Amino acid sequence: MTPSTSLMTYMAQKSNQMGIVVEQVEDEIAAINMALGASYAGVRAMTGSSGGGFALMVEGVSLAGITETPIVIAEIQRPGPATGFPTRTEQSDLRFIIHAGHGEFPKMVIAVRNPEDAFYQTARAFNIAEKYQIPVILVSDQYLADYAQTIKPFDFSRISIDRYLDDGSSIAEDEKYKRYKLTDSGISPRLIPGSVKGQVIYVDSDEHDEYGHITESAEIRTNMVNKRLKKEDLLRQELIEPELLGKDNPEILIVSWGSLHGPLKETIGKLVNEGISIGALVFGDIWPFPTKRLTALASKARLIVDLEQNATAQLDGLIRQEALISCDKKLLKYDGRMWSPEEIYNRLKGEVLNV
Template sequence: MDFTILVGGAAGQGMDTFANILEKVLKRNGFHIFRHGDYMSRVRGGHNFLQVRFSDKPISTYRQKSDIIFALNEETVDLHENDLNENGIIILDEEISKEKNLIHLPLNKTAKGLGNVRVSSTIGLGFILKYFGLPKDEAIKIIKEEFNEKISEVNLRALDEGYDLTDTKYKLETKEDKSILINGNNAVALGAIAAGCKYYCGYPMTPSTGVLNYMSLKSEEMGIVIDQVEDEVAALNMALGASYAGVRAMTGSSGGGIALMAEAFSLAGIIETPVVVINVQRPGPATGLPTRTEQADLRFMIHLGHGEFPKMVISLRNGEDAFYQTARAFNLAEKYQIPVILLSDQELSESTVTYSPFDFEKISINRYISGEEAIVEGERYKRYKFTEDGVSPRIIPGKIENQVVLVDSDEHDEYGNITESAEVRTKMVDKRARKFESLKKEVQEPWLIGEEEPEHLIVAWGSLYGAVKEAVEALNLEGVSIGALVFGDIWPFPTEKLGKMYKNVKNLIAVEQNSTAQLDSLIREELLIKCNHKILKYDGRAFSGEEIYSRLKEEVL
C-alpha cells in the first residue's frame, strides 16, 4: 500500500495547515510518511504544492505521480493533471474547472454556510479520510490540539461535512503508532540540544531558519541562550565568543550567509576554538532560488576560509542521520578544537518524515576540557602548547586562578602572544596540521545500499540517500546488479570502502544535485578514480527515486 496526496494552490490558501493535519492523522494511524514541498519565494500568489506520501512500509523519498490531487485553484489542475496515477482522482471546488470531468465539491459554498470560508480545506480533509476509510478520531484530536475552541468547533463541523460527501473506496488497515514525525531542520536542532548545545545564534535565511526557530522554541525549557543577530558576520563571531567562554555553541545559515562567515572560519582555525555550523544549501550564486534545493556547496565548504587549517565537513543523509551526526559534530569539534560544518539542503531540511524514535542513550557528551593538570607549576598556561597530535590543553577562562586564556587572530606563540618569528610560525602551522592527520582516523565510511559486489556502483552524498535507496532497491528487484555508496563524512574524505569496491565495477556513476559533479571531482582527487557516468540535476528541484531509476535505465543500463 503506497499512496500520494497532492494539495496545490497559491501562497496563502492554507496548504500548510491542511498538510500538517493530514500527515499527523496518517502518522497516528500507523502509516509511514514522507512530505515533500515545492513553493515559490513569495508571501502571496504563485503556484505552490505539497505532497504527502504514506505507506504501510518505510519510505524515503517522494513520488512523482499522485493518487489524489486536491486543487485549490485552476492552475493546480492545469499543472498536475498529467501527474495523476491511472486510478487517481482530482477533487476541487465546484466553481473551478467546470468544463472538466473532475470531482467537484461544494467546498466554498459549504464553508460559507459554516460561517468561515477558511475551513474549505478541512472539508477536503474530511472527504479524503472517508475516501480511504479512515476514522475521524485522530483528526478530531489534532484539530482540538491545533486551534482554540472557537476555531476548532467550526473546523470539526467542516470535517463532518466533508466526510459525508463521498463513499469509501479503500478500507485501509490502521496500526499502532510507534514513530516520530520530524523534518531535517528540527532533527539537527534536536541533535544539538541532545549534545548539550547552550548557545545558538543566527540571522534568518531560508531554508536554514527552521533550526533557529526550533532552538528558540526549546530555549527556555532546555536552558539555551538564543540570539537573532544583525548579520551572519556577527553570528559566527558570537558563536566563537560563546565557545571561548566555555559553552557548546552553534550557528547556521545558507550559502550566502555562510559566505559572510568565511573570515570568521579562519579565525576559528587560528584560535583553535570549537564550533559547529550548519549550512542548509539552496541554489546559488547570490540569492539564486531561495526556496529550492541543490548540492553545490561541497567544494565551497572544504575550502571555506583563507589560509590552511583543519576542519571537518559532514553531509546529512536523512533526519535520523541529522540527529546523530549533529551530536557527533560537537564531540569532534571539541576533541580537535576545530570548526565542524554540517551540510544539509532545502529538501532534507523541510521534508517531514517518520522515523523510529531517536535513542538519546546513544548520545555521549565528551567536552575534552582540561583542568589544573594543564598547568605546569610555576609557569603560565600555554593555550597553544606544542603537542604530538597538535591538540593543546584547553581550559575555560576564569576557572583556574591566576591563569589567562589568550586568543588572537594574529599568529602567536604557545602562550597566545603575537609573534612574527619564522620558526614559531612554521611550528604552529605544522601543529594545526597534525590535528587533521588524527581527524582522518575518525571518518566514517559511506552507507552501502544494494549489492556488496555490484556490476554498477552509484556514488552520492547527503540527502540523495533516500531517492538513491528507492532507485537501487527497485533495480535489484529486477535482477540488476547495482549498489550505491552514499557519503556522510566528506572531509576528511573516507577512501577505504570505495577503494575496495570500485576495482570490480563496470560502471561508476555519480548522482549529484549540482552541475559540476563535485563529489566525482573529490573522488578523482583523493583516489584517482573517475566516474564514467554522471547523473546530475540542478534545476532547484529534488531528485525522486523514480527519476534516478529512469535516468539509470536510459543513460547507463
C-alpha cells in the first residue's frame, strides 16, 4: 500500500542478486501470517504497509505476541482515516501502532528519523525481535519514504546478525522440548522445526502450556502472561534515549519524533545561531517509551513545546502518560504537507518565541 510500496519494489529488484523471496500476496492478512510462518520456520521475516494495510495485520501482531514469534513490520504512515490522503504525509498512527493487537503482550516501536537511522534501526529491529521473540514495528511516513538526500555510505561492519537460536543441546535425551519454558527472564530457548531430530516445536494462538499445547488452566495462564510481560522489563534496558538537537540544556525544549528530525535540525541550528537557548528532543525509540533524558531536560527547561505532524498531539499524550510531564504548547500540522524548516521557524517565532 502506498507509500510503503517502494520497500517491496526495491527488494523485488534485488531478489535474484541477493536471493530474497518477495511475494506480493492477496492481502495484508496473508502477508503477516506468511511472515510469521517464515519466522517460525527459522528465517528472518519482515512485512510492511501503510496504516490501512497495517490495520488488517493487527490480529497477526497479536499472534506474534502470544506465539512469541519474532517479526519486523514497517508502517509507513500517510494521512487517514481510511484512504485519507494516499500520497501525502502525516504522523497520525503513533497511538494506533503502540496499541496494535488485542490482549497484552510486549512489543517495540521504533520511529525512524532519516535514511541513515532507517538503515541502522532496521538491522537493530531484527536483532531485538529475535532476542525477545516479539514484534518490532518500524514507523516511517510518506515524506521519509519518498525523499532523496545525500548521505555518507552506510557502514556495514556495524551490522551484526544476532539470531539467539537454541541448538537443543540442553535437552536431555528422554526430554521433550518446551517452546514456552518458564525462565527467569521470560525468554524461552527457541528451536526451529527440523533442527533437532525427534524434537517438535508447537506454537499456538490459544493460551498454551510450556510445550505449546492448548490449555484452560488458570495457573498456567497467569504464568504465561507474566512470562510474556517480563520481557518488557528487559526490553526497557535496550532503549536508546532520544537525540537532542541544539543547546545542551535548553530553556526552550521542543519534543518531536520520527521524520521531523531533518527539518528540526535545520531550524534549531538557525535559532541557536540567533542566540536562542533552544533544543529539540527527537524520539526514535518510542515504545516502550524512554523517559530518562526527557525527564532530566524537562526539569531545567522553561518551556516545553510539542511539535508533531498530526492533529491530536499524540506524542504529547504519550509523554503525559509515561513521564507525567505536560507540554506547555503544541505546534501541530495535519494538512498532509510536510513541515518545512521555514514553516517551523515561522510558527516558533509567531507562537512561541515572540509572544
